[in-house]
Amino acid sequence: MTLESLRNGIDALDDQLLDLLNQRMELVRKVGEVKRTANTVIYRPEREKQILDRLHNQNSGLLNRSAIEAIFLEIFAVSRNLELPERVAYLGPEGSFTHQAAESRFGAMSAYMALPTIRSVFESVETGRVRFGVVPIENNQEGVVSEAIDLLLEKDLRIAAEAQIPVHFTFATQAENLADITHIYSKDIAFRQCSRFLADSFDGLKAEFVPVESTSKAAKMAAQNPKTAALCSHIAAKLFDVPVLFDNIEDSDLNRTRFLILAKDFANQPSGQDKTTLIAKLPNTESPGVLAEFLQEFNARRINITKIESRPLRNGATFQYWFLLECEGHADEPQLQEILNHHTADVKLLGSYVRVS
Numbered sequence: 001m002t003l004e005s006l007r008n009g010i011d012a013l014d015d016q017l018l019d020l021l022n023q024r025m026e027l028v029r030k031v032g033e034v035k036r037t038a039n040t041v042i043y044r045p046e047r048e049k050q051i052l053d054r055l056h057n058q059n060s061g062l063l064n065r066s067a068i069e070a071i072f073l074e075i076f077a078v079s080r081n082l083e084l085p086e087r088v089a090y091l092g093p094e095g096s097f098t099h100q101a102a103e104s105r106f107g108a109m110s111a112y113m114a115l116p117t118i119r120s121v122f123e124s125v126e127t128g129r130v131r132f133g134v135v136p137i138e139n140n141q142e143g144v145v146s147e148a149i150d151l152l153l154e155k156d157l158r159i160a161a162e163a164q165i166p167v168h169f170t171f172a173t174q175a176e177n178l179a180d181i182t183h184i185y186s187k188d189i190a191f192r193q194c195s196r197f198l199a200d201s202f203d204g205l206k207a208e209f210v211p212v213e214s215t216s217k218a219a220k221m222a223a224q225n226p227k228t229a230a231l232c233s234h235i236a237a238k239l240f241d242v243p244v245l246f247d248n249i250e251d252s253d254l255n256r257t258r259f260l261i262l263a264k265d266f267a268n269q270p271s272g273q274d275k276t277t278l279i280a281k282l283p284n285t286e287s288p289g290v291l292a293e294f295l296q297e298f299n300a301r302r303i304n305i306t307k308i309e310s311r312p313l314r315n316g317a318t319f320q321y322w323f324l325l326e327c328e329g330h331a332d333e334p335q336l337q338e339i340l341n342h343h344t345a346d347v348k349l350l351g352s353y354v355r356v357s
């Protein structure tokens with residue numbers, strides 16, 4: 001087959017895809033009307049998961065699971081915007097990994113707002129300026145983001161979903177030759193995490209490594225001078241129009257960051273693969289066995305606890321703690337309901353949402 005006939009085949013399929021997508025959007029618009037009449041929420045992560053699982057199970061073509069996910073998450077995001085335009089705040093700057101996490105959930109069509117601090121993201125959701133807020137909560141190499149954890153106690157928000165993204169770095173530059181590069185910009189931690197690539201690629205070359213506040217700033221600087229480069233996120237390179245020379249240049253591909261999608265009022269239906277986040281302010285934590293007995297309630301029901309973090313209560317000059325606890329399962333399931341019913345005074349439910357594996 002000639003290139004031309006192959007491309008004609010692609011054009012014909014694209015026409016069909018466009019037609020099918022528009023037909024899908026007609027149905028989505030009707031779903032939006034039903035939801036408005038019933039006054040229910042637009043974003044239904046458990047329904048999206050059901051669709052992805054079904055498509056994955058019946059798929060026998062060239063697309064793998066993550067390709068199917070990437071395409072359909074974008075379709076879902078466009079659909080939700082058709083039902084009701086979504087405003088999403090995230091911890092900036094533009095091009096940050098949190099921006100990337102937000103886009104992975106809400107797609108390219110949502111209205112995004114980059115905010116300077118984690119607190120300002122919480123506050124913009126709290127005051128209704130945006131419907132959703134995206135903040136980092138932990139990194140699997142560096143540990144928790146304690147500011148975000150403490151704000152979960154301070155503010156009255158709910159967790160609508162989680163996202164996990166691998167922290168991949170991109171080498172972006174306008175230079176055609178590595179030997180022409182005089183400066184490489186990035187955050188100091190990124191230089192450490194890409195040390196092998198830098199040693200292999202720049203051994204004997206003159207490039208100077210310059211730490212800056214954020215990887216987005218690095219991309220912005222590399223956009224201004226063709227003799228410089230940035231180690232940044234892929235989204236930052238795209239945003240500032242700096243050509244990507246190499247992707248995934250980090251030493252280890254195990255580095256992942258987890259993000260929470262926050263909303264003011266939100267409750268997901270059970271999806272069969274959920275996680276629940278709770279705040280426990282147990283009384284008398286100074287007495288022996290208080291935490292152990294609480295945890296035993298989970299163990300007795302064979303509920304898997306996936307995370308427990310103790311944080312200071314900041315109650316005068318004492319050393320007292322509250323706990324952020326995460327477990328598998330949905331709060332509507334009878335076993336977890338029993339625990340919540342025992343603890344109406346000291347445990348607060350932040351949300352049950354689809355568990356990212």
Ligand SMILES: C=C(O[C@@H]1C=C(C(=O)O)C=C[C@H]1O)C(=O)O
Binds near residue numbers: 028042043
């Ligand atoms: C269309 C719906 O609304 C949203 C969009 C979805 C979709 O595009 O399939 C699925 C779930 C919701 O997040 C729905 O709830 O079915």
